[in-house]
Amino acid sequence: MTYPTRYTVVGAGHGGKSMAAHLALMGKQVTLYNRTATHIEVVAKRRGIELESYPDGPHGFGAIQKATSDMKEALRQAQVVMLVVPSSAHADLAKVMAPHLGDNQIVLLNPGRTCGAIEFDMVLRREGCKAKIVLAEAETFIYASRSDGPAQARIFRIKEAVPLAALPASRTQQVLDAIQDVYPQFIDGVNVLNTGLNNMGAIFHPALTILNAGRIESTHGDFEFYIDGVTPSVAIVLEALDRERVTVASSLGIRARTAMEWLELAYNVSGASLYEAIHNQSGYYGIKAPSTLYHRYIFEDVPMSLLPIASLGMAYGISVNAIDSIIKLACIIHKTDYNRRGRTVEKLGIKNLSIGELTRYVNEGILES
Secondary structure, three states: OOOOOEEEEEOOOHHHHHHHHHHHHOOOEEEEEOOOHHHHHHHHHHOEEEEEEOOOOOOEEEEOOEEEOOHHHHHOOOOEEEEOOOHHHHHHHHHHHHHHOOOOOEEEEOOOOOOHHHHHHHHHHHOOOOOOOEEEEEOOOOEEEEEEEOOEEEEEEEOOOEEEEEEOHHHHHHHHHHHOOOOOOEEEOOOHHHHHHOOHHHHHHHHHHHHOHHHHHHHOOOOEOOOOOOOHHHHHHHHHHHHHHHHHHHHOOOOOOOHHHHHHHHHOOOOOOHHHHHHOOHHHOOOEOOOOOOOHHHHOHHHHHHHHHHHHHHHOOOOOHHHHHHHHHHHHHHOOOHHHHOOOOOOOOOOOOOHHHHHHHHHHOOOOO
16 A cells, blocks of 8 residues: 655644644655744744654654645645644634645544534535545544644653544545554544544533633643542533433434543543543643633533534433533633534534434435435
8 A cells, every 4th residue: 555645734733733743753744734824934944843752752853844824835735634723613724725625635634523524524515615535533632732832842642542434434444544654543433423422522621621710710720630620529520421422422323432431442541430530541640721711622622512412412302401501601601602603403504314314424425405
């Protein structure tokens, strides 16, 4: 097999810089795109990113072939396009990318959060994109990483297994085969309903941030988010949210992993309770809490992760009281209505689909009119 050598990473934040540097260190030709040119100015001047890592992890200077804020230029020769941006930007990026995509390019959302690929596909169709791309999404982001400077990144941990699914699922193996030389950690995620409903960020991020609101505001996030922030009572709330997510998935015929099962799959850790399992995850140590409540753990994960899970639940008759309570608190704290801004079955164009029709769409790419 001939593997792709030309990657474009869209997004130069914590994750995008880490991925771009790591791909470069693995011998790939990497283009880094960011819509704001000043954010990649130093990368462009240095022609690369300095990557630090955990002991025995990837490290060194990753030479970047090109850093650009021109989408046409970024996509021109790309074989694999890795979107590493907040999922709230997926729809806008789909619109910007639509005129410049080419046949057989692989576009992978890292991650899709919940219904990310469905939204991306909907926007491309609405924009009249004729390119025959291969669209896929990851269940979660493969790295725990941070940006240490304008041309520096740090990887805390690389997940051991990350489910991935294409839309339609019949093309998943094509994506896995294309990237397996650099990312053998990606595995078959069944379909994008499975990856979206196994979205652990939806369970961990918003609730953990909101339930630690006082501590975040009083310390500006100067505590270990997943360690100090996950007390026994907080973990009980996370378990309640998780049960509702699993039940919504079950209504669609999906056997979703519990949070405990996910921690074992992604990090090979376990425990007698969710509280214990989280504290057994060594990669969570050293990760500080958000410094403010205006953070993507709320403004991204509520409308793009929790809301679509709740919307699917309500569409198919499942009670989501705990999830809805977190959504309502987020709306109050941010003085906005995430129900109007986020992904819902109405906005995704799947409101009137039966469970069978929805399953056929994600598996075969056939969308009933």
